[in-house]
Amino acid sequence: MIELFFGNIANPKEGHNVNINKKVRKYMVKNVKVIFFVLLMFLSFPGASQAPMETAKEKTIYFFSGMGADSSVFKNLKLPGYHKVYISWIPALPNESITEYAGRIKSQITTPNPYLIGLSFGGIVAVEVSKQIEVEKMVLISSVRKKEDLNKVQFFFMRLGLYRIIPGILLRRTNFLTNSYFGARSQKDKKELKKLLQNTDISFFRWALKSIAHWDNTESPERTIQIHGTADRVIASRLVHPDYRIKGGGHLMVFNKADTISRIIRHYFHE
Structure with a gap:
């Protein structure tokens, strides 16, 4: 999914004037995967998407x-x-x-x-x-x-x-x-x-x-x-x-x- 989303960078089409070093492309794709993985882990925790707890009443x-x-x-x-x-x-x-x-x-x-x-x-x-x-x-x-x-x-x-x-x-x-x-x-x-x-x-x-x-x-x-x-x-x-x-x-x-x-x-x- 990451590769498809960033396909225009990881696999540039012919005719595009994109001059990105292969090592740089690999580095960007790898880091994006890590970010998505961390977000996925965070959202999987119970209550992560819930509203903050109310403060104790006076x-x-x-x-x-x-x-x-x-x-x-x-x-x-x-x-x-x-x-x-x-x-x-x-x-x-x-x-x-x-x-x-x-x-x-x-x-x-x-x-x-x-x-x-x-x-x-x-x-x-x-x-x-x-x-x-x-x-x-x-x-x-x-x-x-x-x-x-x-x-x-x-x-x-x-x-x-x-x-x-x-x-x-x-x-x-x-x-x-x-x-x-x-x-x-x-x-x-x-x-x-x-x-x-x-x-x-x-x-x-x-x-x-x-x-x-x-x-x-x-x-x-x-x-x-x-x-x-x-x-x-x-x-x-x-x-x-x-x-x-x-x-x-x-x-x-x-x-x-x-x-x-x-x-x-x-x-x-x-x-």
């Missing part, structure tokens, strides 16, 4: 923000290489438990075996969601694994329902007490806290406090790490047993300790 992280807050609370976290989905809070039903609420909000999770990150109250909801679906790994930031980690005095006042008599306008305001309570020391942190409180859905806030007061989870979730600040006053550091303690971290450490928290999460997810 893992999906679902974020549960604090009580009624939006996704902006996570803006300082650096977690490249992941598909990020921010859970949107939905209105709670009257007398709905956290477990029942988790059963409805989990419909936003469409990826099998996802990663979950829960902040504060969002961590509690994430714990309940993890009991209803298969979760690859979960991270709780400034949150708790079970009800025993919460302050019993806070539980008592929440069960009394005193939060119901506090005017909504006061719950949305910031002052030196709220700044201290949430650990907002810098002007930037105070600005973020003010924004969070101003955007708080008061009816959701009151439902959340009521539901926490009746939360009955006693088991620690599997494949979960807890990151907590030593200066957290909303969820007292002395009552929880986190895997990582962030020195000087308050309840808003997701803003001002984001680099440290990001490193911990990246390491855990890569294990």
Whole structure:
């Protein structure tokens, strides 16, 4: 076949003005045969003509923000290489438990075996969601694994329902007490806290406090790490047993300790 294809070179016809040395012709034909042989061998391998394999899909992280807050609370976290989905809070039903609420909000999770990150109250909801679906790994930031980690005095006042008599306008305001309570020391942190409180859905806030007061989870979730600040006053550091303690971290450490928290999460997810 090679000789026929290159016949005008290997066997030039009469009248053609082709002056090619015989040794050169033999050399060209020999090399062309080698090239065709190599191509034939390559094409004979299984899958040689198939399209390249697809790259592995990104893992999906679902974020549960604090009580009624939006996704902006996570803006300082650096977690490249992941598909990020921010859970949107939905209105709670009257007398709905956290477990029942988790059963409805989990419909936003469409990826099998996802990663979950829960902040504060969002961590509690994430714990309940993890009991209803298969979760690859979960991270709780400034949150708790079970009800025993919460302050019993806070539980008592929440069960009394005193939060119901506090005017909504006061719950949305910031002052030196709220700044201290949430650990907002810098002007930037105070600005973020003010924004969070101003955007708080008061009816959701009151439902959340009521539901926490009746939360009955006693088991620690599997494949979960807890990151907590030593200066957290909303969820007292002395009552929880986190895997990582962030020195000087308050309840808003997701803003001002984001680099440290990001490193911990990246390491855990890569294990």
